[in-house]
Structure formats: structure tokens, C-alpha cells
Amino acid sequence: MTKTVRIGAGLGFYGDAWHPIRASIERGGVQYIASDHLSELTLAILQKDRQKDPSAGYARDALPMLSDLWPAAAKHKVKFVLNAGGLNPRGAREAIGKLFKKNGWRARIATVTGDSVLERIDELRAAGETLAHMDSGADIGSVRERLLFASAYLGAQPIAEALAQGADIVLTGRVADAALTLGPLAHEFGWRWDDWDRLAAGLTLGHLLECSGQGSGGNFGSAGEWARVPDYANFGYPIAEVSADGSALLTKPPGTGGRVSFDTVRQQLLYEVHDPHAYFSPDVVLDMGTLRFDDEGGDRVRVTGASGAARPAQLKIVAGYHDGWMGTGMIGFAWPEAYAKCEKAAEVVQAWVKERGWPVEDTNVEYVGYNSLLGANADPTYRDQLNECFLRMTIRTKDRKVADGFGRLFPWLGLSGPPYVGSLKGVQPAKELLGIWPSLAKRGLIESRIETSLEEIK
Amino acid sequence: MKTPLWKIAHARSGDKADRADIGLFAFDAETYAVLKREVTKDRLARHFGAMLTGPVELWPLDNILALKIVLNGALQGGAARSLRMDNLGKNVAAQLLRMEIEAPESLPRLKKT
Numbered sequence: 001m002t003k004t005v006r007i008g009a010g011l012g013f014y015g016d017a018w019h020p021i022r023a024s025i026e027r028g029g030v031q032y033i034a035s036d037h038l039s040e041l042t043l044a045i046l047q048k049d050r051q052k053d054p055s056a057g058y059a060r061d062a063l064p065m066l067s068d069l070w071p072a073a074a075k076h077k078v079k080f081v082l083n084a085g086g087l088n089p090r091g092a093r094e095a096i097g098k099l100f101k102k103n104g105w106r107a108r109i110a111t112v113t114g115d116s117v118l119e120r121i122d123e124l125r126a127a128g129e130t131l132a133h134m135d136s137g138a139d140i141g142s143v144r145e146r147l148l149f150a151s152a153y154l155g156a157q158p159i160a161e162a163l164a165q166g167a168d169i170v171l172t173g174r175v176a177d178a179a180l181t182l183g184p185l186a187h188e189f190g191w192r193w194d195d196w197d198r199l200a201a202g203l204t205l206g207h208l209l210e211c212s213g214q215g216s217g218g219n220f221g222s223a224g225e226w227a228r229v230p231d232y233a234n235f236g237y238p239i240a241e242v243s244a245d246g247s248a249l250l251t252k253p254p255g256t257g258g259r260v261s262f263d264t265v266r267q268q269l270l271y272e273v274h275d276p277h278a279y280f281s282p283d284v285v286l287d288m289g290t291l292r293f294d295d296e297g298g299d300r301v302r303v304t305g306a307s308g309a310a311r312p313a314q315l316k317i318v319a320g321y322h323d324g325w326m327g328t329g330m331i332g333f334a335w336p337e338a339y340a341k342c343e344k345a346a347e348v349v350q351a352w353v354k355e356r357g358w359p360v361e362d363t364n365v366e367y368v369g370y371n372s373l374l375g376a377n378a379d380p381t382y383r384d385q386l387n388e389c390f391l392r393m394t395i396r397t398k399d400r401k402v403a404d405g406f407g408r409l410f411p412w413l414g415l416s417g418p419p420y421v422g423s424l425k426g427v428q429p430a431k432e433l434l435g436i437w438p439s440l441a442k443r444g445l446i447e448s449r450i451e452t453s454l455e456e457i458k
Numbered sequence: 459m460k461t462p463l464w465k466i467a468h469a470r471s472g473d474k475a476d477r478a479d480i481g482l483f484a485f486d487a488e489t490y491a492v493l494k495r496e497v498t499k500d501r502l503a504r505h506f507g508a509m510l511t512g513p514v515e516l517w518p519l520d521n522i523l524a525l526k527i528v529l530n531g532a533l534q535g536g537a538a539r540s541l542r543m544d545n546l547g548k549n550v551a552a553q554l555l556r557m558e559i560e561a562p563e564s565l566p567r568l569k570k571t
Binding site: 040041044135219220221222223225263266267268269270271272273274275276277288289290291292293305320323324326362363364366368372373374375376377379392394395396433434435436438 | 464465468469470471472473474475476477479481483485505506507508509515517519520521522523524526528530534535536537538539541542543544548549551552553555556
């Protein structure tokens with residue numbers, strides 16, 4: 001029989017549900033779980049953890065996840081590839097090692113490091129990398145002192161190497177999300193790192209798996225159709241059954257909710273993609289224009305036809321920097337004139353802010369229940385007959401105290417504002433705002449620092 | 459006739475830095491041809507109006523009957539510095555589905571309703 005490899009989706013973000021992974025392990029026949037714990041911004045949260053405690057800085061949900069799933073994974077010989085290492089893969093291994101020892105579990109755990117470049121900004125600039133903003137071309141000097149993290153997106157090669165060394169669990173920091181899937185595939189099939197079409201196929205599958213339930217019918221953006229996705233409470237995460245030529249069957253574990261169909265798969269394909277004919281990853285550039293999805297029915301979609309072009313000469317670095325504070329206030333009003341009362345409340349708050357002379361750079365006024373999600377495309381037909389409406393106001397300011405004080409204005413409206421008020425359920429503290437700084441650097445400058453190391457826990 | 463897109467298509471949106479991106483999908487090939495003709499960059503720029511601070515980009519994908527749409531500068535600088543409730547742009551696709559286009563009554567999804 002021709003060899004196939006089955007990879008199941010893990011988490012899609014830090015804090016996502018891991019209980020659906022059990023079905024993939026126990027009934028889905030997977031050999032790997034590829035689990036994505038890092039969104040563009042998760043590293044900012046992890047950096048704050050690390051500032052408080054140098055042994056932290058990784059995605060802590062990996063611990064309860066493995067604690068819950070490892071006995072089943074070990075029984076079914078399933079390996080985990082996860083980027084839960086965040087800013088501290090070795091710290092994550094330490095913590096997981098302790099957990100495993102406590103339970104008497106054995107595993108070979110690899111770490112991949114070298115992605116974080118926060119401490120190397122000056123060195124990279126000295127080596128000729130401007131690290132200018134990829135879109136605006138702005139000089140990184142303008143945010144240099146405010147950087148909270150800076151990590152390069154690594155590719156699948158170090159993951160494949162860690163697996164070749166015999167790892168049961170591979171813990172990375174920032175890698176391209178899809179590398180968590182491409183790594184195991186390249187390792188299993190021995191794909192060459194210049195076999196662009198196969199790498200592109202692996203990248204496609206990684207992309208289809210990297211958002212957990214969104215690859216199997218979750219968040220199916222539609223009117224009406226979403227209600228036909230079965231059994232949300234028992235969702236199954238997607239699984240790719242891959243052949244050596246890179247073609248694959250996308251499916252999900254039997255007896256689970258969700259849906260894998262032409263419609264759900266193509267929706268995930270284009271998710272958070274820019275130019276679909278040049279989808280960049282560290283390992284290959286994918287052209288989505290030649291892909292074919294054949295829906296075989298029964299939650300089975302055949303994926304073929306990926307074509308790839310040579311990998312980029314540069315790797316992407318995403319940095320985050322402090323960009324002021326957000327103050328938030330919210331108050332709700334019931335019929336009658338719910339919307340008009342929200343408007344009046346907004347007027348009052350704006351007058352109070354002005355009176356205090358607070359340095360506010362931006363003010364955002366939204367009406368929850370009317371336009372807070374649809375913006376200018378909200379339909380105004382029933383605006384003045386709403387049963388209830390909530391005012392949500394946010395401000396941007398450099399002054400943390402102002403952001404804190406802003407929320408404290410809202411309770412005053414309770415006794416000295418318009419009638420039939422609700423939602424006075426506490427005051428929201430200032431929230432730190434972050435800017436994102438994407439840039440590029442020569443591959444060699446980053447890759448020379450990549451290390452994979454393996455430790456056996458017994 | 460005029461039809462809102464939600465009757466004939468489905469869509470999902472997401473974010474990357476200060477870009478909101480949308481995949482718009484026709485349920486059938488006939489509808490896809492109409493989407494390709496009617497959903498233009500200009501039309502999109504008008505529909506999203508003041509929300510945009512940058513250009514609209516658009517790619518048709520015949521193989522999956524889809525349009526890939528990118529709205530540059532639509533997220534107040536990005537999810538983590540946005541003041542909006544929908545800082546992640548997840549509802550930008552819902553906004554798009556409210557757009558009305560000119561379409562023949564003979565489209566499969568329009569015949570049904």
C-alpha cells in the first residue's frame with residue numbers, strides 16, 4: 001500500500017479548545033498533531049509574562065493540553081508539533097518535562113530556537129538590514145525604544161530535523177503557522193527543500209489546518225448556510241491524509257460535528273491571504289491559482305494541483321511596539337429612544353473629556369446592537385426603534401492615567417443621564433495598545449542562529 | 459435586478475497588520491461570472507468608504523470561483539492598536555455581503571427564493 005501520512009489540526013490560537021483533538025487521536029488515525037498557539041500578537045502577551053518571570057514566556061495552554069491528551073497520544077503513537085514555545089521554547093520544555101516526570105511519562109522533546117531577534121536589532125542593522133517597515137518603508141528607529149518583541153518566522157526545516165532526531169514533541173517559537181504541518185510531511189516523505197511543488201502542497205495543507213475548526217466548517221461566513229453546519233458542540237478539527245506527491249484528502253474524525261466540503265475548504269484557503277498567486281512562506285511561495293478541490297461528499301475533499309516557486313531570499317520579522325493606551329467605557333439603555341439616549345450619553349462624555357483637557361488622540365464611538373460590528377454598512381431602518389442599545393466609546397491616549405480615568409466617567413451617567421440604564425458592571429482599566437512592525441532580513445542572518453536540541457524525559 | 463451579495467455568495471474575512479482581507483465565494487460558476495464583472499475595486503472602495511485609508515486589491519480565482527479582496531489600511535493601524543469592537547476585521551465580510559450588485563434573475567440562488 002502506498003504510504004500516506006495523517007496530520008490533524010491542533011489549536012488555532014492561544015486559548016483555543018483542545019478537547020476536539022482527542023477525536024483526531026483516538027478515531028482519526030493521525031500520526032501528528034500540528035498545533036498553532038501564536039497569533040500575530042500573542043508574543044506581546046508572552047513578553048509581558050516573561051518580564052514578570054524569566055522562566056515564563058511560552059503558551060501555557062500547552063501544559064493542560066498535553067496533560068489531558070498525552071496518554072491517548074502515546075497509546076496511538078501520535079507526535080505533537082507545536083509553536084507553544086513562544087518566546088521561550090526551552091522554558092516550555094522544562095515545564096512540560098516536569099509534568100511528564102510527575103506523571104511517569106516518557107517522551108523525547110525537541111526545541112527549535114533562534115527566531116527571536118529582539119536582542120539582535122542593532123546587530124542586524126549593523127549587518128546591513130534596515131528593518132524598515134515592509135509597507136510604509138518607515139525607519140525602525142522611530143519605534144526602536146518601544147519594541148516589546150521581534151521574531152522572525154522560521155520555516156519547516158528545523159522541525160523536520162527535530163523529527164529526524166527522533167522527537168515525539170517538537171516545541172518551536174515563531175515559525176510560519178503552516179510549517180507545523182509542512183515539517184512533518186517533508187520529514188516523512190523526504191521531500192527535497194527545492195521541490196517547490198511538493199513544498200507548496202504541504203504549505204497549502206498547513207494553511208488549511210492552522211486555524212483548528214475554521215478548516216472544518218467553523219465560522220462559515222454566510223447567511224443561512226452556517227446553520228446547516230452540524231453539531232457545533234461536538235466539532236471535529238480537520239485532518240489531512242497526505243500522499244508522497246503532496247496530494248491529499250482533507251477530512252475530519254468520524255462522529256464529530258462540523259463540515260469539510262468544497263465551500264468550507266475554499267473559505268479557509270483564502271483566509272488571511274494577500275496575493276493568492278504569491279502566498280509567501282519561509283520555505284516556498286505558493287500559487288493558489290492552480291489548486292483543485294474535489295468534494296467527494298461525506299466530509300472528504302481531495303486537494304491537488306499546488307504549484308510552488310522558489311523560497312524568498314529574505315525572512316519576515318514581525319515586531320510589536322507600545323503604541324499608547326486605550327480607555328474604554330460602555331453603558332446601555334433600553335427602549336424608548338435607546339439609540340438617541342446613547343448618542344446623548346456620548347455627547348456628555350465628550351464634553352467631560354474636553355472640560356478636563358485630556359490629551360486624547362482618537363475617539364471611537366460605536367453603538368452595540370446597531371453598528372459596532374457593521375460600521376457604516378449598518379442598516380439604519382430600525383435604528384430609532386431598537387429595543388435596547390449600548391454605547392461603547394474608546395479613546396487613544398499616550399497617558400495611561402487618562403485611559404484609566406475615561407472608563408470612570410461612565411458610571412456618573414447612571415444617576416445624572418438619560419433614563420432606563422443598564423450595564424454598569426464595573427469600570428474597564430486602561431489597555432495597552434500595540435503597533436505591528438513587519439520587516440525583512442536576509443535568511444542567512446537568521447538561520448545561522450537556529451538551534452534544535454533534543455532532550456529525553458524518562 | 460439588484461441583489462445583495464448574501465443571497466448568492468459566501469465570505470470570510472481576517473486581518474494581517476493593517477489590512478483586512480476577504481474571500482468572496484460564488485455558489486456556482488454562473489454567479490462567479492457575475493461577481494467577477496460587478497464586484498470591482500471602485501465598487502468596493504465606495505462600499506467601504508471612510509473605513510479605507512489605502513487602496514483596494516482584487517484577484518479573481520477561477521479555480522475556486524472566488525474573489526480575493528484586500529482592503530489596505532482598513533484596521534486603524536492593526537488589531538492591537540484599533541479602537542473598534544471589531545478590531546480583527548472578522549465582520550468586514552458581513553459588511554461586504556450587504557453590498558448590492560446588478561445580477562440576472564436567472565442565477566440559481568435567485569431562482570429559488
